[in-house]
Amino acid sequence: MAADITQMMQASRITPAAVHQRVSQLVGERQNYLDTIRNLQGCLQAIGITAPVPQPGEAEIGFKIPRPLFENILDGLLRELREERFIIRCFSEAATGSAESIVVRQISTSSPLFFFCLTAMTVASLAKAARWALDTWKAVEEIRHLRAQTQQIRMPRETDIRELFEKAINEKIETAIDGKVKELLPNQDEPRHKELANHLSIALRSMLARIERGLSIEIRYVPTLPSESVAASSDKAASAFAALGDTVPTLIFPPATADPILKLPQQAPES
Numbered sequence: 001m002a003a004d005i006t007q008m009m010q011a012s013r014i015t016p017a018a019v020h021q022r023v024s025q026l027v028g029e030r031q032n033y034l035d036t037i038r039n040l041q042g043c044l045q046a047i048g049i050t051a052p053v054p055q056p057g058e059a060e061i062g063f064k065i066p067r068p069l070f071e072n073i074l075d076g077l078l079r080e081l082r083e084e085r086f087i088i089r090c091f092s093e094a095a096t097g098s099a100e101s102i103v104v105r106q107i108s109t110s111s112p113l114f115f116f117c118l119t120a121m122t123v124a125s126l127a128k129a130a131r132w133a134l135d136t137w138k139a140v141e142e143i144r145h146l147r148a149q150t151q152q153i154r155m156p157r158e159t160d161i162r163e164l165f166e167k168a169i170n171e172k173i174e175t176a177i178d179g180k181v182k183e184l185l186p187n188q189d190e191p192r193h194k195e196l197a198n199h200l201s202i203a204l205r206s207m208l209a210r211i212e213r214g215l216s217i218e219i220r221y222v223p224t225l226p227s228e229s230v231a232a233s234s235d236k237a238a239s240a241f242a243a244l245g246d247t248v249p250t251l252i253f254p255p256a257t258a259d260p261i262l263k264l265p266q267q268a269p270e271s
Contacts (some may be wrong), residue, residue, distance in 0.1 A: 001026055052106055057237070058242065059123040059190040059221035060105050061088075062115040066214035066256060077112065084204055088116065088126070091194060094184045095125040115220070120240035125218060127247040129180070130217045133207050136176045137254065140169055140261060170259055177204050206265045213264075214256030219248050 008019050029044035045049070054060050063084045070076030088263070089099040096119055106115040118126075181200050185193060207215075 036239040054220050054221045054222045059120040060115045060117050061123050061126055062113050062218035064111055064113045064216045066111055069213055087203040090199045091125045094114035094120040095121040120237045124240035124243040127219055127244055130251055131247050132180050133211050137211060140172060177201055180204055202265055209262040209264050212257045212260040212262055
């Protein structure tokens, strides 16, 4: 709404009175929508249908797995859950120093949606990685769009042109992954640095390939205000919740790509 209103205000042919009229209309539509949702919520609660919500200080991350990724086969779904577990454990160790237990909080059907309860630090790290994946995907899409436009022009060495763009795409992805791994693991002297860096590289590539195929991530959290009696670790949690507040609103996932660039990595190694 804010973007629409700003665009209207900047349009040279729109008068302030017209903008005011449109804003009033938007406010009315919004209020009607909220009233409908609140009535629905009340009806569902009346018959005992409620959804679990995070408690203060808790953070949850949900992976919505598109059915084409596992082709409605149970073994495929188990494979995808193993991939999600591998990704979570990599980021958990990078963010907290150890692979924490993954608590299953909620499972929804249709396109399966699994919510897991984790530390705020791990969820914030995963949220930033999702933001990175979306930015990388956008950059790759721009190169691919340019490649499609170029292929429409008949040229004597079209194969070489296509290979040139594919090389540019692969280099863009490799550079982005290497940069993100270094950001996640700045201290190269830490134990298991080489092994964890390799695992994070696989996890980032897996995340990119799955987002291309329609995977989306949802995050729910309720921060708490640190008090004097809380341990020093709460400073990290407070920073993580602040990062979530900045990152979560920007996580807008694209629809599945008809012609994915990245191949799905082989099954994730056991961690």
